[in-house]
Amino acid sequence: MNQYLYDGTADGLLSAIAWILEEEPDPEKVMLRERMDTLFEEGFTIGTDATLAESLFFRLKQFAPDAAHTLYSFMLAEKEGMETSLLHYVSLAFKHGDQVKGYLTHPAVRDIVYIAKKAGRELHRMKGLLRFEKLRDGAYLAKMAPDYNIIHPLADYFSRRLRAQHWFIYDVKRRTAVRWNNGSLQFGTIEQFTTPAFSEDEKKVQALWQAFFKTIAIPERKNPRLQKSNMPMKYWKYLVEKQGE
Amino acid sequence: MDTFAKLQILSGAARYDVSCASSGSKREAPSCGTGNTSSSGICHSWADDGRCISLLKILLSNDCIYDCAYCVNRSTNPMERASFTAREVIEITLDFYRRNYIEGLFLSSAVMQSPDYTMESMVRVAEALRTEEQFGGYIHLKIIPGCSSELVRKAGLYADRISVNIELPSQASLQRLAPQKHKNAILEPMALIGREISTSLVERKVSRRAPQFAPAGQSTQMIIGASPENDFQILRLSQGLYKKMNLKRVYYSAYVPVTADNRLPVLASPPLLREHRLYQADWLLRFYGFSAEEILSEDAPHLDESFDPKTAWALRHPEFFPVEINRADFATLLRVPGIGVLSAKRIIAARRFSLITYEGMKKIGVVLKRAKYFITCSGRSFEKPDQPPALIRQQLLLSENREALVSAPSKQLVLPGFFA
């Protein structure tokens, strides 16, 4: 079985897949993993080519939009050690189109779809759970610590929703940040984060929200288990309504 | 009274209204404004009772001139009264929306002064949000029974969803418990809304610029257990509402005693299990191709407490089973207990590649401990064939009761189409 290596980057992974699909007669029979640069490493290293990576993604998007969406969500998970599965998945997607998602009896499809779903679910959850706080200068800031690297699609989503505001989203875990101002998004990293001063009415609005959160629950129907399963505790740290509980 | 105190009173009063759906509408944010709606619906938090919070759900006022027996806000109930100004509601909505606490506003109200006065104040809030503040988020307005049709029309132009509560499942009960409300004052606006929605859909086919009327459709709510109607009557009513009035959703709300009144039943606890079974039966009506008459009958007018309505149906119809997983069509698969819409779709999709095996079914998400009595897989059955229904009944009860009893029925709305 042929063995290929790539440099560990997302672009590297996709361009390696593109290369293999092009050159290998039976891509479902080869393996792909990250190059570790150990002495006796076996395998042929495929160089990274960002344009190749991009064109692979766009071709897949045209041919099988749903499978491309799965690929995208999977990449958000930054999972290591599943490159071979991803290669097989993409190869199958080019064969069967979007119907590949029904092929859950295939281990590679199942694994990729499973991870992609988890990442997609967190992205969807975060669209609801992200909380902005108003700063003294009128901009808004949201902090989060998601399991998956979802800041890009999340920022995209909020750029359509909160168009008229100037805002920031900061991923505390990865120290990455995005800023929306005057109709454009800018991504970057923050090495040293200091929380800026809040606007004067921020505390008041938060208190209103906390009061609403408390009163909207029906006291006869308390159900902390259901609450936790819908809204896992790992997200509570940045939820205004869960502060001081 | 300050906004904070008002919010506490007026959100507390709104909490028994169950509709939290914010889906079904797709609105782009105005380029200089705030907010859009998302067609799959988004939960922003989950309250202590486990329900999804997606909208700022409040009453404009709880200062009611009516005296409905089952309602906290009834005029004879001694309690603190409050009313928001339009400005206050607008400010809170925008403040919450900009911080991503909510998808939008769900505004209802007690009847102040008159139905028209109340409805007009509510419409004014929605109008100002849309036209002055360029608000593109979700708005749901309750229609006050008895208000003019002009106001109903206006409400539909600004809101994503409008709804009229049917309150109780029969006119007799309405008369007894809510004497100031009349059946016609409820059904007429419903019919009007239904007509306006279809007209607007037709017009928008011709021109994209025709105004949208309540794009997320119409819903209603009824209280379960405050009056004597049985489940069959209730399901037939819902069926009629879906078919004749084109409603998107009927919400059932277990009666929670809030005031003492000798016209009301005394319940040890709210009938949550009954409410849960009604929701399940309602799903069968909307997504599984069942009719109310298949689920219940005059002779057996109550939903089974121990089984979900689909399993109950299957147990009554042994002649329909077993169903062959590798051959049955979609509609037939849907009738198998333990196979939902999603797993039925997956089965059809997976069959394209290979025959489905027992293992394969597990991966697809079929609940085998329920389905196994009703299916064959390439001719093979999992349980002894032709067991009498009584025996299956017993086995199902044994395997399921433990969980069924501990897991409280959830009212969590399932977001249709999300990650299907």
Ligand code: SF4
């Ligand atoms: S009209 Fe509405 S708010 Fe007033 S008492 Fe009746 S149900 Fe309650």
